[in-house]
Amino acid sequence: MERLDEHERFTRLLIQHEPDLLRCVLVVVPNRSDARDIMQECSVALWRRFASYDAERPFVGWALGFVRIEIRRFLRRSSQRARLTERAAELLLQDRQTHAVELGARQHHLKPCIERLNKDHRALLRAYYYEERSIAELSAISSRSVDAVYKLLQRIRQKLHECMELRVRQNAAEGGGT
């Protein structure tokens, strides 16, 4: 019974924080399928060590250690594929924690910036990220070349980046928070 409760507590925590952890993986391993595989390995490792988790401390902080290990393992395993170096990955993860407040604050501007995109651009983001359609599929549907779809996606993300940058600056000028 105790084990069952533990399992339920673990499941709740994992479900609650999995998007945060997955976002962390995606920073270094942007391929969504690879990132999910890493999270899968990580979930198993977390469950195995859950008995050592101190409930007084934040779950994400504890889990990020495991995420780092699994990312490192993945990078080693897939060294034949084109990947960031382990050192670059490690530095990125460290900086992500150092700049957590700034990066977190920027995230609040994502939704309003998406809303400012035109309908076609929002539809493309939705199809690629939310419906997880492949670029080839989007290329076939939109009659654009695969390269053109990639470039459009990159332009849209750049637009979002610039919009978020602007809003952060405006906020700072107004002396506001997020």
Add this chain to the structure above:
Amino acid sequence: MTGQDWEALIHRYLDGKANRQEIAQLSRELESDGEMRLNYLRMANIHGALATIEEFDESRSASETRMLELVSQFEQYKPSPQKRRFQYALSAVTFLLLVIGVWTTWIFWPSSIVTITSIEGIVQWMGDGGKVIKDLKVGQSLTGGIIEARSRDSFLEFRFRDGSMLSASEGAVLTVTVTDQAQKSLRLRSGVLSAEVEKQATNRPMILITPSARFEILGTRFDVVTTEEHSKLSVQEGLVQAIRLSDGKSVQIGANQSTIVDIQSQSELVARRSDQSVSVWQADLEKDRKAGEGLFESPLHILRRQIRNALGRGELNRDQIPEVYGARIRAAMGKEDVVRAQPKSIRRGRLGDVVQMVTLNIRPDKPNPVVIADGSLFRVQGKVLVPTEIRIGFGAFGTSRPNADRFMTSRDVDGGFDLQIPVREFQNRRKPGGGTSAIGMEIFTWFCLTSDPGAELAISHVKLMPEIRVTIENNGYIQDMNTEPSRQ
């Protein structure tokens, strides 16, 4: 490189488009420049946030939404008498615009590229622009788009303008396009594609891409069966160039030859003659295991690595190896190599969302296809720490007709086990109790799984062998050498 160049490179990396050299360059820059890292993190965070977004306000595609808006405006429109004169003028202008519109559409609308010649079951076509047609009919012309055979027995045959005939079946998801230069380009995500292709221009071969391979076809008769990681090409006439997507290795497949392209494999691609099959296979645990679905553990290998490291550090020389490591080498030689099951998430699995799994791939670089013979059996040895049910299965491609299926059976095991399971006992996973028999099919993958992580499933031997019908009498029991004892 300018700041913009770096930003473009970051985007390319995030989309999986950057090449090895570019990623090495990006890594160096990230390692040395903190500002660059922050910039990277800002952009990668957008990618991460979009990839994990749980709700998108945009509930329909843009074109669909625009269409609905137009329909809604039309329905709300009620003309008043005062505006009638103005409306006549407007109608005239509208008519003119309509004529221009129709003419423009006639010129620029994507023309049909294939005609349906036969159809069975539920097949859906999603054309350019996202238009979906569910009630397809023989004789119907279609533009480029995606064919989806919605069920296993669905089938769609179509003809290109040059007379090339193709058919998609077995749950095929196929994207068909023809470039401005009249080059046919197909993408088969899953299922079966059978084709009889007319002679194509040598500089514009028909291209077929699957998740693991690219095939270049100039004029031939062939079948391709594809799963997520394997594609089997069987050529009946002509020649097809097969190229593995992961590393660009290629081979030419001629008449009555076949090849299996495994995205995970790094070995050479080989052309095998379909009539030179064998029905015996023994797993090489280290080489055959699938990455991420089986952890190879060899006491001897571990020791060998330790010795190599010690030699590298100069802690001992070769002459000292027997003295220092002799006893441990002897002990390790007595222990078996094993492949330990690893967790794998599965969709809609009856055993839950995560299973512990070992997968061994039958290496496709062997010169002879391994075909399941009637009376064959699998010998499987391994161990579990606690009593548990294990499921054992294999994936196989058809040899007499293009198809792919998975077959499975189960056993309760406890501690060390040595199982001998006749292939006729394996059930078709899609149609338990019926469906295609595995006899005569070419095996390409073998797997064993349990839902219990506490079982710590490990496999030490897997062999496909012919059934040996030798019986011995043993205290009133007739024991078949290959099966469990039965009371006479």
